[in-house]
Amino acid sequence: MAMKSESEHEAGPDDRTRRLLLRHMLVARGVDEEACQLQKQGALDLWPSGQGQEAAQVGSALAVGPDPTVFPSYREHAVALMRGVAPEELFAQWAGRTYCGWDPRRARFFPYTLVLAAQTLHAVGYSIGRRLQGLEDFVVVYIGDGATSEGDMAEAMNLAAVEAASVLFVCQNNGWAISKPAAEQMRTTLAERARGFGIEAVAVPGQDPEIVFAACSRAAAHIRGERAPYLVELQVGRIHGHSTADAQEVYRSAEDIAAARAADPVARYAGRLRERGVVDAAWFDEVDAEVRELCERLAKEYA
Amino acid sequence: MGAARAASLAESINTTLADLLEQDPRVLLLGEDIGRLGGVFRVTRGLRDRFGPDRVRDALLAESTIVGQAVGLALSGLVPVCEIQFDGFTYPAANQLVTQAARIGDRWGGRIRPSIVVRIPTGAGGRTVEHHSEASEALFAGCPGISVACPSTGEDADQILRYAVTAGAPVVVYEPIRLYWRRTSPPRDPEPAASPTSARILRRGRDLTVATYGAITHEVLEAAHDLAPDVDAEVVDLRWAAPLDVDTVLRSVGRTGRLLVVHEGTKDYGVGAELAASIADRGFDLLRGPVRRLAPARRGFPPADFAKDHLIGVQDIKDGMLEMTK
Numbered sequence: 001m002a003m004k005s006e007s008e009h010e011a012g013p014d015d016r017t018r019r020l021l022l023r024h025m026l027v028a029r030g031v032d033e034e035a036c037q038l039q040k041q042g043a044l045d046l047w048p049s050g051q052g053q054e055a056a057q058v059g060s061a062l063a064v065g066p067d068p069t070v071f072p073s074y075r076e077h078a079v080a081l082m083r084g085v086a087p088e089e090l091f092a093q094w095a096g097r098t099y100c101g102w103d104p105r106r107a108r109f110f111p112y113t114l115v116l117a118a119q120t121l122h123a124v125g126y127s128i129g130r131r132l133q134g135l136e137d138f139v140v141v142y143i144g145d146g147a148t149s150e151g152d153m154a155e156a157m158n159l160a161a162v163e164a165a166s167v168l169f170v171c172q173n174n175g176w177a178i179s180k181p182a183a184e185q186m187r188t189t190l191a192e193r194a195r196g197f198g199i200e201a202v203a204v205p206g207q208d209p210e211i212v213f214a215a216c217s218r219a220a221a222h223i224r225g226e227r228a229p230y231l232v233e234l235q236v237g238r239i240h241g242h243s244t245a246d247a248q249e250v251y252r253s254a255e256d257i258a259a260a261r262a263a264d265p266v267a268r269y270a271g272r273l274r275e276r277g278v279v280d281a282a283w284f285d286e287v288d289a290e291v292r293e294l295c296e297r298l299a300k301e302y303a
Numbered sequence: 304m305g306a307a308r309a310a311s312l313a314e315s316i317n318t319t320l321a322d323l324l325e326q327d328p329r330v331l332l333l334g335e336d337i338g339r340l341g342g343v344f345r346v347t348r349g350l351r352d353r354f355g356p357d358r359v360r361d362a363l364l365a366e367s368t369i370v371g372q373a374v375g376l377a378l379s380g381l382v383p384v385c386e387i388q389f390d391g392f393t394y395p396a397a398n399q400l401v402t403q404a405a406r407i408g409d410r411w412g413g414r415i416r417p418s419i420v421v422r423i424p425t426g427a428g429g430r431t432v433e434h435h436s437e438a439s440e441a442l443f444a445g446c447p448g449i450s451v452a453c454p455s456t457g458e459d460a461d462q463i464l465r466y467a468v469t470a471g472a473p474v475v476v477y478e479p480i481r482l483y484w485r486r487t488s489p490p491r492d493p494e495p496a497a498s499p500t501s502a503r504i505l506r507r508g509r510d511l512t513v514a515t516y517g518a519i520t521h522e523v524l525e526a527a528h529d530l531a532p533d534v535d536a537e538v539v540d541l542r543w544a545a546p547l548d549v550d551t552v553l554r555s556v557g558r559t560g561r562l563l564v565v566h567e568g569t570k571d572y573g574v575g576a577e578l579a580a581s582i583a584d585r586g587f588d589l590l591r592g593p594v595r596r597l598a599p600a601r602r603g604f605p606p607a608d609f610a611k612d613h614l615i616g617v618q619d620i621k622d623g624m625l626e627m628t629k
Contacts, residue, residue, distance in 0.1 A: 098412055099412070104411060105414070113403075118403050121368060121399065122375040125375020125379070126376070127375070129376040155363075155368045158363065158365075
């Protein structure tokens, strides 16, 4: 049988996949840090940092592969980079040059949507439209926990359920809707809410890319096998404020911010793979060089 | 001249939609109760049987879902023609219309320009309950990226819908409820509009220009015919609330020197205000008197017992025309 058994899922991805996960996470982190730096210098007007969410983004994007069209929110920078969006293209809208710096069709990564959850209905409609035309109808839509309070999110889950649309909802729950903590936003997990709509759902820790990869692989298999939607809720950390314009120190305790930094998914996963001998110093040097080159290019373009 | 008998507006739109579905496999219809029921006004009657439930889709009772889903359908390469059940129920879809549908072209850097049509039954149409007689066209006319059509005949609706499915941007089409099944209409000049997006001159005249659109076009024509030949009015059916065909009105005012704007949507911040400002701006020297507007006061549509006090009637229009030409 070519299909992976449950135990193989449990065993986790192979070493090649592990290195791929880490490489994408390191690149995303490097580009994000450069963006924060450029914003401080005034070269970018704003940057919604994705630091702390790399494992969730890279794990989910790698699990679904390059075929599904992605409807992002506005913080899925790691997914964008994995879809071949150049960092320069990614930064263009945050430097006020355009509303979308990349070719959405080529990347199958659609423009960022800043009105929360509006893209969830687009994603479901797109999947329905593709199915009607006999085309690949697997669609991934990203939302944050804050966006799940919007009516469009509930409408999109219901529409996806009744239409049996091939939509994977990926919620990155970073615990904060700007300054509103998750505990004050919802009484259940989003996964429970999705099940209420008749959507299969799972809530998993989103700081470990291997757990995310496994959960999203199962979700993708379900969507392709059952032709039905699925929701994955990923608990992630938020290292920086909501955006560079946000002062999280005003509403968030120093301990909480320190805890998010200590749980940094990139540093942890890098350490883990190094300890296990999956990667070595030479491998890190190579990735560092790649990231350095990207950042130099970005600085040249924007600084 | 006697009143002309013709296909009703609803029948004309039904024929046009059937033809569009027939001609273009990308076109699909989406709205509440439009399939099995044929729409609460029966505009889409028989289309589900003919084209199937995939292309004539009974939508969930959620307006944001209708337009938000239509954005996705359009991005996938289809041409959705949505129906909102009543004008007053448009607001839950307003976010998807204004911040999403209207901005696709700009957001995609002009790489794609999908067409999305939203048909909205509008205006007073008999004794109705709250939210069933609204006229909200000015609201969306104020939104860049959205074109707003207000046809008053089946022929115009046909031309406008055929244009709308190829417009490459969202078009909201306001269909007057009280004309859906009316069989008679005051006589109009047969002169066609210069283009699908231009206004249309319904009656030639020398003394003043009356610019109007939608259902009330009938009352304006009736008033003009009643007052002729003492007052010889030129009646312009704007047909579009946005973009406004100011050029056609300007040329008309060049002939008459006077402009009265009549509409059913409320007066303040209305389409008449925009037109009056544009004519004052570009045609001040053509005017022999101030531009006047006749439209309901700025208040919510009243309960049915008081609808007559709210709406502009034939007598109000005649009074306005006489006042301006005395």
